[in-house]
Amino acid sequence: MSETTESAAALGPRPSLRERNKARTRDAIRSAAMHLFEKQGYAATTVAQIADAADVSHTTFFRYFQSKEQVVLSDDLDEARSELKNAIEPGLDRFGLVRRLITDMFQVGQDDEWASNPARFRLIQTDPALITAQQADADRMLVELRGFIADYLGVEADDLRLRVFIAAAAGVLFHVVSNTGDGEIPTLDECLEALNLLEAGLPV
Template sequence: MSETPLQAAAPRDSSGPRPGLRERNKARTRHAIRSAAMSLFEKQGYAATTVAQIADAADVSHTTFFRYFQSKEQVVLSDDLDDVRDELMRSIEPGLGRFDLVRRLITELYRAGSDDEWASNPDRFRLIQTEPALVTAQQTQADQALIEMRGFIADYLGVPADGLGLRVFIAASAGVLFHVVGHTGDGEIPTLEECLEALDLLEAGLPV
């Protein structure tokens, strides 16, 4: 997201048009708020840091903070890559089976997310894994992402989104990626190879 492999974001196309001045200014403000927040979290802890302190350290008003982030949790959890994530999913060619489709999603989104400085920030990932409030908030966000992903996979495969088979498949895949690979508890970002190996074991019937 920490993005799990299913939530990891694709990078923006560096060959595309340069963002306008307004977009660049917004990006600088987001970066300033995130940098100030991470610095404060490191110095005094996540729980002890307030929105007011973050805004003051980033040299923005309280109102400006909430214009960019809904909460302190979202400073850490959110990214700016929803549009490119959607575009990447739209670009997947038809005809893949369910496991190959998930492999493609994992591979493309993971590699792309690794190219994004904020999405792949190891301090951010470690904070999300270890701070109780963020663990809870991230799980809620992951559950919503799974609902959206289920709709995409259902449309791609041409099956009902509420069908038991698809729901079990998504739950099993997510369980492998979220809990076996993505939540080892050591604060390390899982590798793409670990994600794909875990999915291979699921497809093979979970040999031990």
């Protein structure tokens, strides 16, 4: 097998024409939205304006995104994140598992052009409506992760010790993300250092 063929095989099957067209439409809506947000502000921009700038109908917009907030907050990485979780080997302790989750999910986000878009991240960190919506999304994600971590560690999802552990880990990570300065995306090292401090008992 040639090197080119091996590379193609590693990337998996090529998306269908329908899938590629859907991806182009999503990208067009996101691009139009970000241009409008930069030009006139997030709050002043309407769904109708975004749809018009992306050259799609109002109905088509809502086929792709539930709301204006989700244009910014959503990405296309749910399947990739699920595969990463399923690929984690057994036997890690609770901190090892969280480190692995952070490392793998950080990498998959960093490799995605939209998820790692600095302008998108700054908008999420500075606009009040998006801060609120992002927190709601984060709360839902934590519920899902709690179930996964509980299954992995062999404990009940409502175990108090597990809930406190996840709340503490999430708290220090959200602190790092929210305090990078000027809306910058935190580095993986910063996130892992914060988790190390938690494991060490938060020494000062």
